[in-house]
């Protein structure tokens with residue numbers, strides 16, 4: 001046999017149809033059927049799905065220079081530009097060398113923690129019992145506003161809302177288009193205009209911040225305060241726009257999913273609330289409290305395991321390699337799914353249960369390096385992982401202090417389907433305590 005097992009002939013169409021209808025769940029089926037390295041053959045290339053930590057380590061760490069990120073389609077590039085996320089090789093390394101310390105700097109200042117808590121408190125203060133119909137959107141909006149404030153240092157209220165609206169519009173039109181970007185359909189024209197408006201605003205803010213010379217704690221300030229970085233305004237724009245959206249999406253999805261899991265697991269709900277009540281006695285949470293709130297960290301780790309917001313990554317093999325004894329030809333695609341890895345009973349006991357208490361130090365030490373990868377792994381791992389985890393904990397604790405999530409469809413299994421923005425609602429109400 002010249003290639004690992006996988007669907008053949010008509011089975012390939014059935015697998016594609018399953019993927020189209022069920023997304024990440026179809027990948028779980030592929031892994032169950034064909035094992036640790038299923039191969040799907042397409043005209044012109046092969047796709048290998050890697051379902052073992054050792055194989056994933058080969059691609060993301062050991063032989064990483066051989067495996068390229070996708071450069072993204074024209075449609076995405078209109079909004080995200082040539083950000084680090086879509087670059088490879090020396091260019092990606094250069095940007096990461098410059099931008100990595102900028103994120104570190106902002107983490108050290110930690111001012112973003114207060115921004116997040118104040119914003120979440122102003123959100124929960126408006127809620128009495130929050131109905132399920134609008135909850136998903138409310139949480140996505142909250143994450144977007146937090147991301148905009150952290151990136152651009154906008155004032156809470158109108159200034160943040162207006163910039164957040166520009167981001168939202170551009171991103172929505174990006175995901176709506178059924179035709180290529182260059183065809184002047186109504187949606188494509190609106191997309192172009194939305195990106196133009198956003199660009200005008202972002203470039204104006206970069207110029208203004210340079211002129212003012214004042215250094216705030218937002219990421220834009222940190223970017224422009226590094227005159228020796230060699231970054232052009234366009235590179236700063238691409239970086240700010242792409243991470244504003246990445247952060248808003250990742251955090252928004254994770255927040256929705258975590259609240260959904262908590263709502264269905266009353267004992268976790270109570271433990272999270274009790275920890276916050278005991279440590280904070282009703283006052284707002286601050287960065288320094290987090291060390292005394294270890295349960296909130298376990299809850300976030302477990303939610304990112306069971307329902308990772310970014311459920312799969314793809315790499316392109318530049319040259320030949322060998323994985324698990326199989327020859328990987330140049331041009332092959334490699335699919336790595338955190339969704340599938342995190343549901344593998346070899347690494348996670350009772351993988352479909354939401355069990356924050358599994359995250360003991362001992363358990364973490366025993367996990368193979370690439371079995372848990374909500375933020376990827378290796379030198380291209382998410383630059384915002386620490387920030388995202390902190391923000392999620394602060395938002396969850398703040399919500400848990402005043403509201404109790406309750407599942408409105410308690411008999412529905414919650415762990416079987418990945419998040420979809422097309423879901424019209426989250427089957428949860430938040431009840432005021």
Ligand code: HEM
Nearest residue numbers: 084085243247250251254309310375376380382383384388
């Ligand atoms: C829960 C929230 C988030 C999740 C689940 C998430 C997940 C990911 C994943 C899976 C990758 C790709 C890793 C790879 O391809 O190897 C990534 C890359 C990246 N993420 Fe995040 N992310 C989140 C939040 C954030 C935040 C808050 C920021 C910044 C403010 C951020 C900035 C980035 C950047 C810059 C990269 C590209 C790194 C590189 O290309 O070297 N992310 N993220």
